[in-house]
Amino acid sequence: MxxxxxxxxxxxxxxxxxxxxxxxxxxxxxxxxxxxxxxxxxxxxxxxxxxxxxxxxxxxxxxxxxxxxxxxxxxxxxxxxxxxxxxxxxxxxxxVVKPGAKTAAETTRSGRIGIIGTEGTIKSGLYNEFLHNTNESLQVFGKACPLFVPLVEEGWIHDPVTKEVASRYLAELHEKDVDTLVLGCTHYPLIRDIIHEVAGNGVTLVNPAxxxxxxxxxxxxxxxxxxxxxxxxxxxxxxxxxxxxxxxxxxxxxxxxxxxxxxxxxxxxx
Amino acid sequence: MxxxxxxxxxxxxxxxxxxxxxxxxxxxxxxxxxxxxxxxxxxxxxxxxxxxxxxxxxxxxxxxxxxxxxxxxxxxxxxxxxxxxxxxxxxxxxxVVKPGAKTAAETTRSGRIGIIGTEGTIKSGLYNEFLHNTNESLQVFGKACPLFVPLVEEGWIHDPVTKEVASRYLAELHEKDVDTLVLGCTHYPLIRDIIHEVAGNGVTLVNPAxxxxxxxxxxxxxxxxxxxxxxxxxxxxxxxxxxxxxxxxxxxxxxxxxxxxxxxxxxxxx
CATH class of the missing domain: 3.40.50.1860 (Rossmann fold)
Structure with missing residues (x-):
């Protein structure tokens, strides 16, 4: 080679x-x-x-x-x-999942990690698996966000609709009080600003890239x-x-x- | 046979x-x-x-x-x-396009028809072609609505987000003062209520089905x-x-x- x-x-x-x-x-x-x-x-x-x-x-x-x-x-x-x-x-x-999980495990202070991704990624439970292999005590909360990809592809990157959708999707993770959020879909870094704004300053975003x-x-x-x-x-x-x-x-x-x-x-x- | x-x-x-x-x-x-x-x-x-x-x-x-x-x-x-x-x-x-166009041509009184559909359907211009074959004087306005399908698939059928997206997409057709609107994608009848509400009572919705x-x-x-x-x-x-x-x-x-x-x-x- x-x-x-x-x-x-x-x-x-x-x-x-x-x-x-x-x-x-x-x-x-x-x-x-x-x-x-x-x-x-x-x-x-x-x-x-x-x-x-x-x-x-x-x-x-x-x-x-x-x-x-x-x-x-x-x-x-x-x-x-x-x-x-x-x-x-x-x-x-x-x-990208294993590197993403590694970064999240290194980033969290509270041990409470949110994962957002497609239905397939969240259902697979693979982020949880890698995170638990690293540290069994981590608490991992997944949330599928199916509308994010079409919103990005529509180009509504800085749009109030996208912000409203993000608020809806992230409400659950907000309640779980996560301090780290993995952007578990390669489209999501493109709406990183809105996700950051909705998640708040207390949450660190992880881009597995x-x-x-x-x-x-x-x-x-x-x-x-x-x-x-x-x-x-x-x-x-x-x-x-x-x-x-x-x-x-x-x-x-x-x-x-x-x-x-x-x-x-x-x-x-x- | x-x-x-x-x-x-x-x-x-x-x-x-x-x-x-x-x-x-x-x-x-x-x-x-x-x-x-x-x-x-x-x-x-x-x-x-x-x-x-x-x-x-x-x-x-x-x-x-x-x-x-x-x-x-x-x-x-x-x-x-x-x-x-x-x-x-x-x-x-x-x-479904030809039957949809036929119904729209029979429905309109003002001769101003809106078509909503996917990017592919709108770009193809086929509704326009069939409508103009029926009556050359019809004025046809197309608008692609890429977020409607993912919104339906997410099940947000009676949701304020879907209503906001519909308002955004239909604003252009509203300005054109259409009196007939073709639901030019087979997913759209599932959000017919919202489309009707946004389009207003003066607009007749056509479902090609x-x-x-x-x-x-x-x-x-x-x-x-x-x-x-x-x-x-x-x-x-x-x-x-x-x-x-x-x-x-x-x-x-x-x-x-x-x-x-x-x-x-x-x-x-x-």
């Missing part, structure tokens, strides 16, 4: 770009091949079997791009598919796979539908202009 | 059940085979190519159930895929395919993901309890 091969990153759509942004920041020499499954987005309301089948197809696609490592930049797919797929492929693969990029760095370092320090990456973006729309969204999130986004029929990689 | 064969009905998910309800009401002897593409829902934000490819797979699946006719109970798929697929198969197939069921009746009659008057239908429901969740939703919409819903891997019918 050569250290100048790319890192594969995938998500159900655009949300994973918040993780890409963090990888670009922390590991500026790493080349990224991104895949967004825009033809089948969202994953958050779908079953474990379906999300695993979709993730498997994408991993096969990324392997054709000769990636040296894979990051599942989607909480739902990390929760549902990572464990299964890690056993099936020779390429090292990480998700930061620790995920760190975990990737440790993994590449341990395996002697970090890119050369003078490498100039040529990132590539693929989607299963609507390349042009994706490109617009991505250019508003990422620090660099994307050269090109290609449409791929992912089913042919099954 | 035997008149006691079933009618195939499909949608991206649960929304098409509002059309099924109307068919059950108007044509109580017709047996229905329903397919909801819950593994890939929603269609409204996806491209014409992708929605056509998905619709083609579903039509192939319905043909294995020996359907005598097919109803596309989804505005986006009707707008994007009906014309193409009608040329490819021997089974008669109808959508009623006229679609009538169009189906005319089609079956013309082809001598109406089911026997004493036939007792045994409806069947298939989904591509989450049969249990679908069943709960369906039982809250339909007039009868569903006996069973089966999960189907639709990709194998490609």
């Amino acid at each position: 050569s250290c100048n091969l790319p890192v594969g990153v995938f998500d159900s759509g655009v949300g994973g770009l918040t993780v890409v942004k963090e990888i670009m920041h922390q590991l500026p020499n790493e080349e990224i091949v991104y895949f967004g499954d825009t033809a089948r987005v969202p994953y958050g309301s779908k079953s474990k079997e379906t999300v695993t089948a979709y993730s498997r197809q994408i991993v096969k696609f990324l392997q054709t791009k000769k990636v040296k490592a894979i990051v599942i930049a989607c909480n739902t797919a990390s929760a549902f598919a990572l464990e299964t797929i890690a056993k099936e492929i020779p390429v090292p693969i990480i998700g 930061y620790e995920t990029a760190r975990t990737l760095q440790e993994l590449l370092l341990a395996q002697g796979l970090l890119a050369d320090e003078n490498a100039i990456p040529d990132h590539k973006f693929y989607v299963s539908d609507g390349a042009e729309k994706f490109r617009e969204f991505a250019n508003s999130i990422l620090p660099c202009e994307m050269a090109e986004t290609k449409d791929v029929n992912i089913i042919t990689f099954d | 035997s008149c006691n064969l079933p009618v195939g009905v499909f949608d991206s998910g649960v929304g098409g059940l509002t059309v099924v309800k109307e068919i059950m009401h108007q044509l109580p002897n017709e047996e229905i085979v329903y397919f909801g593409d819950t593994a890939r829902v929603p269609y409204g934000s996806k491209s014409k190519e992708t929605v056509t490819a998905y619709s083609r797979q579903i039509v192939k699946f319905l043909q294995t159930k020996k359907v005598k006719a097919i109803v596309i109970a989804c505005n986006t798929a009707s707008a994007f895929a009906l014309e193409t697929i009608a040329k490819e198969i021997p089974v008669p197939i109808i959508g 009623y006229e679609t069921a009538r169009t189906l009746q005319e089609l079956l009659l013309a082809q001598g395919l109406l089911a026997d008057e004493n036939a007792i239908p045994d409806h069947k429901f298939y989904v591509s993901d989450g049969a249990e969740k679908f069943r709960e939703f369906a039982n809250s919409i339909l007039p009868c309890e569903m006996a069973e819903t089966k999960d189907v891997n639709i990709i194998t019918f490609d």
